[in-house]
Amino acid sequence: MxxxxxxxxxxxxxxxxxxxxxxxxxxxxxxxxxxxxxxxxxxxxxxxxxxxxxxxxxxxxxxxxxxxxxxxxxxxxxxxxxRDSEEEVFGSLRVTTTTGFGSLWLAPRLAKLYEKYPDLNIDLMLEERVLDLPMREADVAIRMKEPSQADLVRKRLMSVWMRLYASPEYLEQHGTPQSLDDLENHRLICQRTDSTQVGAGQVFVQRLLTYDVKSTLNVNNYFGVLQAVINNLGIGVLPHYVIEDFPRAVRVLPDEESGEIPVFLAYPEELRQSRRIAAFRDFVQEEIIAHRRQLRENV
Missing domain, CATH: 1.10.10.10 (Winged helix-like DNA-binding domain superfamily/Winged helix DNA-binding domain)
Known part of the structure; x- marks a missing residue:
C-alpha cells in the first residue's frame, strides 16, 4: 500500500x-x-x-x-x-492529570522546570478522563490511583487525603462545627457525588451528606471548590495539598478525612529512555521532597 x-x-x-x-x-x-x-x-x-x-x-x-x-x-x-537521543532536553511533552492537581499543585511550580529547560514545550491536559498512554494520547500522567493499563512504567509519588476547610471570616460569622451533626447549620461545598472523581473523595462526600446538610454548593472541580471556600461561601471538601498553599484556610473537624488516595506518575514503557520524561519525573519528585522538607521546618 x-x-x-x-x-x-x-x-x-x-x-x-x-x-x-x-x-x-x-x-x-x-x-x-x-x-x-x-x-x-x-x-x-x-x-x-x-x-x-x-x-x-x-x-x-x-x-x-x-x-x-x-x-x-x-x-x-x-x-x-x-530526538531524546540528543544531550539536551527539548521538544514537546504532553502531560495529563486531574483539573485540581494540575491547576493547583503542578501549574504553579512549572516555572522552575522551564527555567531549567527553556526549550521544553509542555502541553498540559487537565481532565478527569483517564487518557490512554500506550496509544499516545499523552506522554506522561499523574493519576490519583495506580494505573491499570499494561506496558506502563509507574512510580508512586505521595498520598492525598480529602479534608474539610473554611475561611476564618466564614467561621467567625457562622461558627465552627464541633461534630458532623453540626454540618446541618452550614453550607457544604463539594464535588457532586455522581461526577468523575477519586473514589475515596466520593465516599467521603457521600458520608458527609448523610448528616442532613441543608445547603450545598456543587462544583465540578476542586479549583472551583477552593475559590468558594476562600470567598467565605461555606465549608469545602478539598485535597490537603491544596490548602498548604493557602495557609489562611482553617481545617474544620480535624478528625474527619477521606481514605488515603495514592498519587502515581506513569508513562509508556517505550518512553523509558526519554530525556524529556526523565526531566519531568525528576522535577516532580524534587518538588515533592522540597515541599515535605518545608512542612517539617514549619512545624
Whole structure:
C-alpha cells in the first residue's frame, strides 16, 4: 500500500475537507482528490461520503483511519525517541492529570522546570478522563490511583487525603462545627457525588451528606471548590495539598478525612529512555521532597 497516499488520506480524514488537508500538506485540492481516488481504486472501496459541508468517513474509511492514526502515533513515538537521543532536553511533552492537581499543585511550580529547560514545550491536559498512554494520547500522567493499563512504567509519588476547610471570616460569622451533626447549620461545598472523581473523595462526600446538610454548593472541580471556600461561601471538601498553599484556610473537624488516595506518575514503557520524561519525573519528585522538607521546618 502506498505510504504517501495513506498520509494524504489521514490528513483528509482528520480535516474533513480536501481543501483544508491540502493546506496542511501544501498540495492543491485537485492533487489531494486524485490521490484519494487512486487509494479508493486500489482498495476497491469508497472511503468517504461526499456532501456539501465536507467529507464523512464510510465504515471502511473508519477502519483505515483507525489504522493510520495508530501508525501516526507510533511514528511520533519513534521521532520522540530519536530526538531524546540528543544531550539536551527539548521538544514537546504532553502531560495529563486531574483539573485540581494540575491547576493547583503542578501549574504553579512549572516555572522552575522551564527555567531549567527553556526549550521544553509542555502541553498540559487537565481532565478527569483517564487518557490512554500506550496509544499516545499523552506522554506522561499523574493519576490519583495506580494505573491499570499494561506496558506502563509507574512510580508512586505521595498520598492525598480529602479534608474539610473554611475561611476564618466564614467561621467567625457562622461558627465552627464541633461534630458532623453540626454540618446541618452550614453550607457544604463539594464535588457532586455522581461526577468523575477519586473514589475515596466520593465516599467521603457521600458520608458527609448523610448528616442532613441543608445547603450545598456543587462544583465540578476542586479549583472551583477552593475559590468558594476562600470567598467565605461555606465549608469545602478539598485535597490537603491544596490548602498548604493557602495557609489562611482553617481545617474544620480535624478528625474527619477521606481514605488515603495514592498519587502515581506513569508513562509508556517505550518512553523509558526519554530525556524529556526523565526531566519531568525528576522535577516532580524534587518538588515533592522540597515541599515535605518545608512542612517539617514549619512545624
Amino acid at each position: 502506498d505510504w504517501d497516499k495513506l498520509r494524504i488520506f489521514h490528513a483528509v480524514a482528520d480535516a474533513g475537507s480536501l481543501t483544508h488537508a491540502g493546506d496542511v500538506l501544501h498540495l492543491s485540492q485537485s492533487a489531494v482528490s486524485r490521490q484519494i481516488r487512486a487509494l479508493e481504486e486500489s482498495l476497491n472501496t469508497t472511503l468517504f461520503h461526499r456532501h456539501a459541508r465536507g467529507l464523512i468517513l464510510t465504515e471502511q474509511g473508519e477502519l483505515l483511519f483507525d489504522a493510520t492514526s495508530s501508525m501516526n502515533k507510533r511514528l511520533e513515538a519513534a521521532a520522540a525517541r530519536i
